Amino acid sequence: MKQLEYRHVTAARGSLLFLKGGAHAALGERVSIRDKEGTIRNGQVIRTSEKMVLVQVFESTNNLDIENTWVRYLDTPFELALSPDMLGRVFNGIGEPRDSRPPIVSSVVRSVNGAPVNPAARAYPREFIQTGISTIDGLNSLIRGQKLPIFSGSGLPHNRLAAQIVRQAKLPDDASNFVIVFAAMGVSHSDTHFFQSEFESSGVLRNVVMFTNLANDPPMERLILPRTALTAAEYLAYELDHHVLVVITDMTNYAEALREVATEKGDVPSRKGYPGYLYSDLAEIYERAGRIQNRHGSITLIPILSMPSDDITHPIPDLTGYITEGQIVLSRELNSMSIYPPVNVPPSLSRLMKDGIGRDYTRDDHPRVASQLYSSYTRALEARNLASIIGSEELSQRDQSFIKFANAFENQFIQQGEDEERSIIETLDLSWELLSRLPPEELSRVTEEDIQKYHSWDSSLG
Amino acid sequence: MGKVIEVNGPLVTIQLPNIRNGEQVRIGKLGLMGEVINLREANALVQVYESTDSLQPGEHVEGLGKPLSVELGPGLLGQIFDGIQRPLKKIMELSGEQVIRGLSVAALDREQLWHFVPSANIVSGENLHGGDILGTVQETETIQHRILVPPGSQGEIIKHAPEGDYAVEEVLAHLKDAQGRVHELKMYHEWPVRTPRPYHSRTQSEQPLITGQRILDTFFPLLKGGKAAIPGPFGAGKTMVQQQIARWANADIVLYVGCGERGNELVDILETFPQLTDPHSGHPLMERTFLVANTSNMPVVAREASIYVGVTMAEYFRDQGYDVVMVADSTSRWAEALREVAGRLGQMPVEEGYPAYLASRLAAFYERAGSINTLSGDTGSVTLIGAVSPPGGDFSEPVTSHTKEIIRTFWALSKPLADARHYPAISWIESFSGYESRAKQWWADHIDPSWSHRRKQALSLLTQADELERIVNLVGPEALSSTQRWVLESANLIKDGLLQQSALDEIDSYCAPEKQFAMLEIILRFHEMGQELITLGTPVEQLTQLPDNSKIRRMKSTFGNDQSEQLQEFGNNLWEKLDKIRAEYASTSEIAR
Structure with a gap:
């Protein structure tokens, strides 16, 4: 035919x-x-x-x-020719070159839809990736094979954060570098250029495969682009044994293209006009991350999505959060206080963190310190709230010391330079330095041994 | 032989004479499995359990002559099945790490031999009925599998097999019924998943399901045979709560149905459960556990089936006289699968695109829970625990609100608690249990007669504190009296010391009922004595600055389940100390008088 x-x-x-x-x-x-x-x-x-x-x-x-x-x-589904020569190249959504170089020719050809991975064949992700960013390493650790999205909003520095992760991500005791698959859907030319020059200046460009669909490219191609990119990632991970970091931006554009087609087809809309199958459709993409038994490589997925009007309950971030293994949420408030990266700590989460940190991976006290920082910071935010109502003079001594803790936490722990790479031990030591501003009896998430070992309470500071 | 007329996503229109509604079909060159859901003149509409990519009109179709059924027999435990009961470990051997379409693999291993011991009453001439126990197989160290006569078969034994090793396909007995037909009984039988299995009668269960989680057992108890729901927005810790229940519940069999959820969560169970021991039997947890997995990237239609496949297997173990817990994560994904099929059928959407029959389907599913007298005169139960994933965490959406009317125990997860890393993030305000009045008897008989009273006191402290906090947020803490501030402090002690429980802490992960009550008792008594001291004039600060506050907060991970004496002693020391303070203040207040 x-x-x-x-x-x-x-x-x-x-x-x-x-x-x-x-x-x-x-x-x-x-x-x-x-x-x-x-x-x-x-x-x-x-x-x-x-x-x-x-x-x-x-x-x-x-x-x-x-x-x-x-x-x-054409008698075939959409397929992608795969070869190691893809590294360093730029393609469009269906795998055609965009860099005026010849197309990839290979006998290895795969359908871009893939097939669902047998859950029994998966290996549970456990290895800690150090990104050098305290809010991620210390509080929401990224694990090799995890899918951890960045929930952002327009104008927030999600691209800079993603670029910093790409630059700095490594296993603490493994020299082998990540290979990067970068998928851009409906993003502006300048955003794509930003990533390209980032990759260039950090010298990783030869290890990057880019799939781009710009804002003025056909929107329907966005529906196939992440699948094409993940097919390339699977090949690099499971056949060439690379550890692959996939950055997809912006999933909101993807979902909007899906809604457009669904409406044209006359599918019954569920919430905000998105089709009922948005969940399954997103899952087909996100679930392609992971580790597989007896395979050396892995796929770690960092999708970036901008929340329409910063609403985390909007169907796109909401359904994404139900599928991915946590989320890094960016905060407009911190951003306007010029804190970079503006990671909104309370709603951020890494589900796989519990099995990838602690004695065998980072440091014994890590899980408890993370829990303590969370609990103390939320307590401090409550105190700050109260202060805004009744005035800070009216607060108890204890509440005031919590507010001081929150200020220090935001300015020293969350805040860090774009080129600043903190080791996980530095992050943990910094955590204790901050926790030492609080009296030991307020720290119920850490053990007494932890307190003796790391806590240097000086009541004059409180 | 029929043929494909139209392919529309997972729905395929076929032409096949004499096909029945509900019948299973195999479609096309690949042999995709599907189920007829609608007949329209010469055409039948099939929902296909596998992806229909590359299917063309004109491909052939064959009917299998039976509805979607599961195989019930030895070899289920420790396994992981997909949404239509295909063994995923076997599939991995056959097709590698990806699930190839159209594979037909029997659920039970045909090669494996099981040591079968016939029941004492199995002699020729004896009459057997459906549900009778033909014999037993020791499936795992903990579970003795009782081989049942399939419901619906009955008759006189004309031939039967002696004790020995058999494969599941071998015939163990021949029954001749009143009409003279001969039934061959094997070690397994099949059962259609959408038909509830029969039982003799329902019973009223009085046994609480002990999960070792304080907020569940002490505050919002669930009974064996009961129905519960866990709704919560993403990131509130639904999965963690369910895994804790699957780990520690005092059931004989635990079935975990991963319906449209993450693949890694099932892997987590597969990797960790074999290393954990059941606190009740001392054997590896995996020996009593099995899984059904239709992860979110697997085909949607099989997701709808997976819930029924699961509950039918649960009923089968119930019919053997076991207490079974089935955890379904998540019923929202199941409802969405319903919605997707309904939408493609062009059925009128009622709420948020869900079809009108959502509520009745949910109710019918939860009705398959219950504690019963089996056909063979034993007792068994199926407890259903369904997770609900409301969009945006909004509990007024259709799946949550309908579920709330059906279930009796509601464990509502709260995002603000989870954000403060207060786990399990179960809200003490929104949760409820309709089983408290029946669970009370068990706690009174086995733990302490004052359980019900103490539980109410603690809950009322928590509610009072919530109100007081609202006041504080308006006018500041200075507006509160000393007694009120002490109520706030005590409520915080309950929250940190009792409700919060770490699944990752070796000691705290499972908390025995005795320890749960002892802890509750210590905190409440501390509150009462503190209150007394405050009325005598002790400043609240003096009490809150006692180092014992943080000791009470840590007692959950300090004292093991077997250290009740030490816990008692810890309490006694505390009371002595408070008595001393009281003596001081009592004397001063007397002098003042």
Whole structure:
């Protein structure tokens, strides 16, 4: 059928093309569409019956006419040719080069949809990755094989934070570097350029594969781009034994493209017009991160998404949070206080942290210190709240010492330079330095031995 | 032989004469498994449990002649199955780390031999009925698998196998029924998942399910055979609470159904449970545990089936006379699978896109919980615990609100508690238990008669404190009287010392009921004595600055479950100390008088 071209368009609407059935189109099959000028567009079969075939066209159906449109069924789903030569290259959403170099030629070709990983074949992620950033290492540790998104908002420095993670991420006792897969959907040219120059200046460019779909590229391509990027990541991780760090930005653009198609198809909307299957669809992407038994490589996934009007209950961050293993939430308030990285500590979380830190990975007191910092900081925030109502003079001595603790915590622990790389031991020592501003009887999350070993309470400071 | 007419995501329209509603079909070259959900003139609508990518109109279809069923027999424990009961470890051997479509693998290992011991009453000429015990197989060290006559079969034994090693397919007995038909009984039988298994009668359970988690057992108890829900926004610790229940619950069998959740969570169980021991039997936890996994990246339709596959297997162990706990994480994903199919069918959405039958489906599912008399005269129970993942943490959404009307125990997770890393982040304000009045008897008989009274006191302290905190937030702490401030302090002691429990702490992870009550007693008595001292004129600061406050906060991880004497002694020392303070103040107040 690859040779046959059909001229059987019956209707066109938005990004959807309706064709007569009878060609035995398979669900998910790739099609190429030629218009009267001879330009080729890409599409995918999203519904098929004996009478009718529905194709989603990435470049939209603008300028197509019913008479002069020829459709060719390619007999395959979307596939990506894979080879080590991908490193250092830039592609579009369906794996075509964007860097005016030749396409990848390889006998290794995989469907971009992959197949679900058998849960019984997974290996539980346990190895601590040191990012050099205290709020992540100390409080929300990143583990090799984890999916840990950054929940951000427009204007917040999520790109700088992601770039810093990419630059600094390493295993404390492993020299082998990460290979980076960078996937950008609907981002501006300047954002892409920022990452590109970041990779260049830190000398990792030869270890990066980039898949980009810019803000002015066809939005429908965004639906396939993360799948293409993760197919490349799987190849690098499980066949070439690399540890792969995948950065995907911005998942909000992805979800919006999904909503657009769903609306065109007439799918029943659930919340805010997003289709009911947004959860499963996002899971297909996020769950491709992880570790597999008896494979050396791993995929660590850092999706970035901007929360529409900073609303964490919006369907995109909400469903993402249910799938990923935690989240790093950025705060507009800290950002306006010029604190970088503006990590909003209370709602941030790393679910895999519990098994990747402590005696065997970082330091014995790490889990308890993290819990204590959380508890003391939230207590301090309550005190600060109270102070804003009744005035800080009215507060008890104890509450005032908590407020001092919070200020120090924000300015010394959360705040750090963009080039500042703190080892996990430095982060933990800094934690104790801050906790020493609080009296020992207020620290119920750490043990008495911890207090004797690390706490240097000086009541004159409180 | 039929053929595919249309492919629309997981829904496939087929043409196949004489197909019945609910029947299973195999579709196309790949042999994808599906289930007929709708008949429309010559066409049938099939929901397919596997991805329909690359399926074309015109591919062939065959009916399997039976509804979606599970195999019930020895070899279930310790296993991990997918949403339609295919063994995932076996699939891994066959297809590597990815699940290849169209694989047909039997749930029970056909090769493995089991040592079968016939029951004493199995002699030729004896009459057997469905649910009777044909014999036993020691499946794991803890669990003796009772081989049941399938419900619906009955008759006179005409032939039976002696004690010995058998594979599951071998015939163990022949029954001849009244019509003269011969039934072959094997070590396993099949049961359709959407039909609840029959039992003799329902009983009223009085046995609390002890989970070793203080906020659950002491404050919001659940009974064996009961139904509970754990709703919570993401990051509130649902999974952790459920895993703690799966670990420590005093049930015979634990079934964990991962429905649309993370793959790594199931791996966590698979990797850690074999190394943990059951506090009640002393054997590895994995010996009583098995899993059903339809992770979030696996096909949506199998997610809908996975809940029924799970509960049918749970009922099967109940029918053997066991107490079974099934944890379903998460029922919201199951409801979303319903919604997705309903949406593609073009059914009218009612609330947030969910179909009108959501509430009745939820109710019918939870109704499969219960404690019963089995057909063979034993007793067994299925306890259902369903996680709910409300979008945006909003408990008024359809799945949470319908579930809330069906279940009796509601463990509401709170985001602010989780943000302060107060785990388990179960809110003492929003949670409730409708079983307290029945659990009370057990606690009175086994632990202490004052349990119910003490529990109420603690809860009332917590509620009072919440109100007082509102006042503090408006006008500052100075507005409170000393007694009120002491109430706040005591409530904080309850929160930090009792409600908060670390799953990662070796000592604190499981807290025996005796220790739970002893701790509650110490905190409440400390509160009462403190109150008395304050009325005598002791300043609140003098009490809050006692080093014993932090000792009380740490007693959960200081004293093991077997150290009740030490805990008692710790209390006694404390009372002595407070008595001394009282003596001081009592004398001064007398002088003043």
